[in-house]
Every structure is written in C-alpha cells, then in structure tokens.
Amino acid sequence: MNLSADLARPAMPKFFSLPVLRKTLHWSVWGLFNALALYLVVALYAQQQIAFALLGLVVTGLASFIFISKRTYAHRYIYPALAGMLVFVIFPLLYTVGIGFTNYSGSNLLSFEQAQRYHLNQTYLAGERHAFGLHRDVQGQLRLRVEAGEQGALVSPPLVGDPAASEPLDLAPASAVELGEALPLREVIQHRAELERWVLRSSQGELLRLYGLREVAAVKPLYRLLDGGDLQNTRSGEVLSANWDSGFYVDSHGNQVAPGFTVYAGWSNFAKVLSDPSIRAPFLEIFVWTVAFAGLTVLFTLAVGLLLASLLQWEMVGGKAFYRVMLILPYAVPAFISILVFRGLFNQNFGEINLMLDSLFGVRPDWFSDPTLARGMILLVNTWLGYPYMLLLCMGLLQAIPRDLYEASAMDGATPLDNLLKITLPLLIKPLAPLLIASFAFNFNNFVLITLLTRGGPDIIGATTPAGTTDLLVSYTYRIAFQDSGQNFALAAAIATLIFLVVGGMAWLNLKLSKVKV
Structure with missing residues (x-):
C-alpha cells in the first residue's frame, strides 16, 4: 500500500533537486560578489583612484578564476591568504616604490587636473x-x-x-x-x-x-584656460605655464604658483640620497647606527639571556620557578609602558637615575642631549626589553643538550668557559641563527622604541632633512614624510625602498638558513 502511494506521488521537479539548488546558489553568490566588486571598482575609477581600482579588478578577477576553474580547486583554500598578501603587502610595496619615482610631497599633492581645476576655481x-x-x-x-x-x-x-x-x-x-x-x-x-x-x-x-x-x-x-593647458590671469593678462620638471605652474618670471602637482621624477630621489651631501651624510650615519643598534641589541640580549638561562640550569640554584617568572616578567609588560617608565627614569632634571648619580658621584649625565649617552641609553633599555625572549629560547635549547657532554668535559678538567665556547655555543648557534636574524630584522625597524624614548634626538647638525643621532632608518623616514615642513613623501618612499631591500635580504637569508636547518 505504501509502495502504491509512493508510485502515485508526483515526481519532484528537477529544478528543486539538491544539486541544482546548490549550483544555483553557487552562481548567485558568485554573481552578487562580482557585481558588488565591479561597482566598487567603477566607483574608485570615477574618483580617479586608478591604482586602487586596478587592485580591486585584479583581486576580483583572480577570485573569479580560482573559484570557477576546476583546475584551481585546491587554490581556493589559499586564496584568502593570497588576497590579503596582495592587498596589504604587495600593493602597498609597489605603491611606495612608485611614489619614490615622483615628486609627491606636501607641496605637490594634487594631480595636474586637480591643480588646474583649483586655479580655474579662483x-x-x-x-x-x-x-x-x-x-x-x-x-x-x-x-x-x-x-x-x-x-x-x-x-x-x-x-x-x-x-x-x-x-x-x-x-x-x-x-x-x-x-x-x-x-x-x-x-x-x-x-x-x-x-x-x-x-x-x-x-x-x-x-x-x-x-x-x-x-x-x-x-x-581669476584665470581662464588657454590651448595647451596654460592659464591666463584675467586681471593682469599674465600667462601661467605648466612646468613638468618642478610640478608647478610658473609665471613669466619663473615664480612657482601653489599648489603644485605630482610629476614623474625618475631616479632623482634615489640619487639625492646617495649624492646630495646634506642628505647622504646623515643617511649614512643613521644607516651605520641602525646596523650597529640592531647587531648590538642581538648580541647583548643573547648574552644576558644565555647567562641567565645557564644560571637557571645550575643545580645548586633553588627557587628556579620563582626566578623564571620574575626574569620573564619584563616580556609580559607592554613595551610602550616600559619605554615611558625608562624615559622618566632617565629624565635629566628629575629622573631617579640622575638623582642617584648626583647624590653618589655628583654628576648628572645629559642622557637626551649627548649623542653617545643617548645611544647607550637606547641600547640599555632595548636590552632590558629583549633579553626575556632570548632567555626563553636559551632555556629550551639548553635542556636539549645532553648532560653527558658536560660530565665528560668535567672529567677532562674543562672550565665553565671551555664548556661555553666548545659545547654550549656550537650546539646553540645553528638552531638560534634564524631567530637571531629575525631579531636583527625586527630591531632594524624598531620604530616604537626610538619614537617614545628619544624621538630621534639629539638632531644632526647641518642636515637639510629632519635627522637625529638616535634615529633609525624607519624613524628617519617617518620624520621626512610626516614631521618635516615640506613633507617629502617621495624621498621617504625612496628611503623606504632601500630599507625594504636590506630587510628583504635578511628575510631571504633567514629562509636559506631555515632551509638548511630543516
């Protein structure tokens, strides 16, 4: 009887079958996504944001290809990471490099059409x-x-x-x-x-x-447009001509009329960094200090971390759990809080460090005015902030070293220094090498420390760009872009490109070392 009822029941239309519904939903979502994305691309293009419109077109087109093609089925799970890399890494990098080849600055922010429209609206x-x-x-x-x-x-x-x-x-x-x-x-x-x-x-x-x-x-x-893009002053009759070298309209006397517009400048910004003495000298000084700061920070933090980790491995030391918590505690405190605390401690007039030195030795060091003392202060503070990381690494790696090696060396009469140089360091250096390079690259761009502690000061005398003796390349670039009266974004972009090449080389070296380790 049930079989007869089933046979008598009308068959479900093919349109309502599960595969068809799934396919319809799939194509509906795909169409809606592309419609919204294309609307965004058109809106960006209408706002003359050509680069962002092109980025949206690339991301949308790549998504459509990956999710439609059966050959790229496996890649759809990687696509979100790929899209994020395109939007947040590759595009900003290419955009920054592109700015480095222009005269983009606080005086040349507009496009030629926008600058022309500004004058015509006067x-x-x-x-x-x-x-x-x-x-x-x-x-x-x-x-x-x-x-x-x-x-x-x-x-x-x-x-x-x-x-x-x-x-x-x-x-x-x-x-x-x-x-x-x-x-x-x-x-x-x-x-x-x-x-x-x-x-x-x-x-x-x-x-x-x-x-x-x-x-x-x-x-x-005030102005009317002439053939060729020139402007004529309707009151005086003077003609303004567009100068494509400087990115300004100029009058008959060569005077620039603001605002300027962005033009292609070629390799001039990169050449300026390497050839202009007033820029090259502070740039090289800051570059050398940046490398020295990153290298010494890695060396000091490794030395302190390894020493403390070795002491915590000593069997005669009691209360190891307490000491581990206390020594790692600086790593748990937000870095900016520690930096601001140290800034107060090193205050030249009211800081506790100078008050103590004055009472003991009668001296008040100029921590923020003397270049050598300022750099020493930065290294001291950064060592305090960075040694817990090295301590954690060394504690884990030291436990992996067989104790038999130390027992054998003790039977041979080796000293603790011999154990350090001939057993501990050789066994630690290979697994630590990629991490040390990563720490070097991080400190190479340690913007927060410099900005909160010294703000780059004291300034380098004779520099035409805002440059300080404690500036790293990243803070130097930031000051050129946002703290200078001219806001030379193009020069900052050129320096940022050079920084990328250096840090990119470190990342490549890190990958090579990691590959060797594996």
Whole structure:
C-alpha cells in the first residue's frame, strides 16, 4: 500500500533537486560578489583612484578564476591568504616604490587636473557685496533673499536641480514671494557646498556668487584656460605655464604658483640620497647606527639571556620557578609602558637615575642631549626589553643538550668557559641563527622604541632633512614624510625602498638558513 502511494506521488521537479539548488546558489553568490566588486571598482575609477581600482579588478578577477576553474580547486583554500598578501603587502610595496619615482610631497599633492581645476576655481571680487539670508518658501523649497542696496530686497527662484547645468538664476523683487524666517547659520553651513555652486543674476546683469557665509558678491574667475593647458590671469593678462620638471605652474618670471602637482621624477630621489651631501651624510650615519643598534641589541640580549638561562640550569640554584617568572616578567609588560617608565627614569632634571648619580658621584649625565649617552641609553633599555625572549629560547635549547657532554668535559678538567665556547655555543648557534636574524630584522625597524624614548634626538647638525643621532632608518623616514615642513613623501618612499631591500635580504637569508636547518 505504501509502495502504491509512493508510485502515485508526483515526481519532484528537477529544478528543486539538491544539486541544482546548490549550483544555483553557487552562481548567485558568485554573481552578487562580482557585481558588488565591479561597482566598487567603477566607483574608485570615477574618483580617479586608478591604482586602487586596478587592485580591486585584479583581486576580483583572480577570485573569479580560482573559484570557477576546476583546475584551481585546491587554490581556493589559499586564496584568502593570497588576497590579503596582495592587498596589504604587495600593493602597498609597489605603491611606495612608485611614489619614490615622483615628486609627491606636501607641496605637490594634487594631480595636474586637480591643480588646474583649483586655479580655474579662483575668483576675485569685481563688485559690491550684499548680505543674504537662506529661507524656505510656502512649498518648503530653499530660496536666497539678497539685500541689494538701492535695488531693494531680491529673492531667487527655488534652489532645485543641478547648479552646474543650470543657467544663472534671475533675482526677482522679494515682495513677489512669501518667505519664512531666515534659517540659522548652522543650516547655511550645511548647505554651503550647494550654495557655492549656484550663480545669481541681478536686475542689472551682475553675476553674484557666494562670498562667505553671510554675503554674495559679483566675482569673476581669476584665470581662464588657454590651448595647451596654460592659464591666463584675467586681471593682469599674465600667462601661467605648466612646468613638468618642478610640478608647478610658473609665471613669466619663473615664480612657482601653489599648489603644485605630482610629476614623474625618475631616479632623482634615489640619487639625492646617495649624492646630495646634506642628505647622504646623515643617511649614512643613521644607516651605520641602525646596523650597529640592531647587531648590538642581538648580541647583548643573547648574552644576558644565555647567562641567565645557564644560571637557571645550575643545580645548586633553588627557587628556579620563582626566578623564571620574575626574569620573564619584563616580556609580559607592554613595551610602550616600559619605554615611558625608562624615559622618566632617565629624565635629566628629575629622573631617579640622575638623582642617584648626583647624590653618589655628583654628576648628572645629559642622557637626551649627548649623542653617545643617548645611544647607550637606547641600547640599555632595548636590552632590558629583549633579553626575556632570548632567555626563553636559551632555556629550551639548553635542556636539549645532553648532560653527558658536560660530565665528560668535567672529567677532562674543562672550565665553565671551555664548556661555553666548545659545547654550549656550537650546539646553540645553528638552531638560534634564524631567530637571531629575525631579531636583527625586527630591531632594524624598531620604530616604537626610538619614537617614545628619544624621538630621534639629539638632531644632526647641518642636515637639510629632519635627522637625529638616535634615529633609525624607519624613524628617519617617518620624520621626512610626516614631521618635516615640506613633507617629502617621495624621498621617504625612496628611503623606504632601500630599507625594504636590506630587510628583504635578511628575510631571504633567514629562509636559506631555515632551509638548511630543516
């Protein structure tokens, strides 16, 4: 009977089968994702963000290929990591390198079209100024009421539509329109961007534009566009020409007219780092100090960590668990807190360290003013911050060394120094080598320590860029890009590219050593 009922039941349409539904859902999600992504790409392109639009197109196209093609089925599980690498690593790297080949700076932020549009939007006052009020009529539409002096009060037509495509609005006598109370200033400010685009025409033919938040005035464009992209001053007749070497419009006397625009500068920024004495000298000094700082930090932290780990392995030492917790404690405290504490301790006037030295020896070292003392202070603080990491590594590796080796060396009359040089270090150096290189690369770019402790000071005398004797290359680059009055982003990008080459070489060496270890 049940079999007869099953046979009599109508078959489910093929459209509602599970494989078809899954396939339909799959293609629907794919189509929705691509539609949203293409909309974002078009929006970025419309905003003239060509590089970001291209990035979105690459990421979207790669995703579509990987998730559609059967040959790339396994790669879809790796794609999120690949997309993250494209967006957050490769693209910023290429973008930074590209900036290094331009004159991009605080004075040359705009594109040529944006700089040209800025000049064409400049106006000058060509008539009297008139007070205005923003009102709503009985239909709730916005209108301007202008006090036109002898002409009396005038009112505009409703401010509707596209101002850029509209003809100038003819003003009519205010008695012809019933208006409400004038809107408060905060609402005028809210509509300011729209009001700036409207042009009003008085009964005498004057073209009036917004002039401040309370007045309109007869203003005229200061420049008009000529063939070839040059600009002519409508008042003086002087012609501004685009200089593609400096990235500025210049007048007949060669004077630059701000704002500038971004142009291709070739290898000039890289050449400036290596050839300009006022930049090359501080750059080389900072480079040498950066390498010395990273190398000495690794050496000091390894020495302290290995010494303490060896002491904790000594059988005669009691309370090892307590000592381990106390010695690793600096690693648990956020680094920026420790750095700020040390900054207070080393204060030249009120710091506890100078107060103690003054009471014992009668000296108050200038920790932040003397280059040698400032560098020594930085190494001391960074050793304190970094030794717990080395301590943890060495404790684990020391436990892996067979105790028989030390017992045999003791029977041969070896000293602790002999054990260190002939047993401990040779067995530790190979597994530690990749970690030491990683620590060197990290300290090579230790931006937080320098910024919070010394801010790069004391300054290097004679440098044309903001450079300090305790600056690392990364903090030096940051100061050039964001703390200099010129904000030379292009020069900073060129230096950042050089830093990438150095750190990239270290990463390659680290991988090679890790591969040998494996």
